Amino acid sequence: MPKFIDLVGKKYNKLTVIERAENASSGAVRWKCLCECGNYTIVRAANLKNGAVKSCGCLLHETENKKTHGMSKTRIYQEWNSIKNRCTNPSNKRYEDYGGRGINVCSEWRNDFLSFYNWAVTNGYNDRLTIERKDVDGDYCPENCCWIPLGEQANNRRMNLSIEYNGKTKNLKEWCEELNLNYKRVHNRMFKLGYSFEEAITKPVMTQKRNKEAKNKYG
Numbered sequence: 001m002p003k004f005i006d007l008v009g010k011k012y013n014k015l016t017v018i019e020r021a022e023n024a025s026s027g028a029v030r031w032k033c034l035c036e037c038g039n040y041t042i043v044r045a046a047n048l049k050n051g052a053v054k055s056c057g058c059l060l061h062e063t064e065n066k067k068t069h070g071m072s073k074t075r076i077y078q079e080w081n082s083i084k085n086r087c088t089n090p091s092n093k094r095y096e097d098y099g100g101r102g103i104n105v106c107s108e109w110r111n112d113f114l115s116f117y118n119w120a121v122t123n124g125y126n127d128r129l130t131i132e133r134k135d136v137d138g139d140y141c142p143e144n145c146c147w148i149p150l151g152e153q154a155n156n157r158r159m160n161l162s163i164e165y166n167g168k169t170k171n172l173k174e175w176c177e178e179l180n181l182n183y184k185r186v187h188n189r190m191f192k193l194g195y196s197f198e199e200a201i202t203k204p205v206m207t208q209k210r211n212k213e214a215k216n217k218y219g
């Protein structure tokens with residue numbers, strides 16, 4: 001009987017081991033794994049360790065897609081990749097604002113670049129546009145997405161979220177005007193540094209003279 005080694009939490013290429021799965025009929029140890037693309041798959045321990053299996057199968061699919069569409073270097077492919085990444089890869093810098101908030105990519109797009117590509121071109125894609133979700137809390141899927149000029153995307157719209165404070169509701173810009181605060185600084189504190197609204201408007205501003213490092217820290 002093969003020696004049992006706990007692989008939970010270990011990562012092999014695109015696969016992270018989640019839990020033990022039922023043994024193969026041969027008795028070989030198998031593990032349930034989460035693929036970077038968001039799919040689960042069951043893999044034999046040996047195949048994980050020797051690298052024979054690197055993904056849920058999406059890697060093969062991607063490679064095939066790359067071969068046939070020859071578009072892996074194009075901007076639209078990068079856009080597709082980065083959407084998937086920020087929604088499914090917890091080590092992505094922007095994951096917190098996407099996957100971490102429950103935002104997903106529909107399976108049709110997630111598993112098939114060409115499906116995304118076909119939607120994009122029939123909906124007016126060009127290289128000066130970026131993808132936008134109509135509902136900023138909704139998923140990346142055909143019903144919720146459109147193409148808009150770069151620089152006008154959701155992050156900007158998120159600033160327009162209503163903020164309730166002291167019994168009044170205003171958007172961020174209005175609050176800053178009313179409280180006579182530097183909008184850029186408050187925005188930066190909330191969306192780059194992760195402050196709550198209250199922290200962002202109440203934490204004292206460090207002056208450059210006092211401490212340069214602190215200024216960087218507090219924006």
Ligand SMILES: [Zn+2]
Pocket residue numbers: 014035036037038039055056057058059
């Ligand atoms: Zn996968």
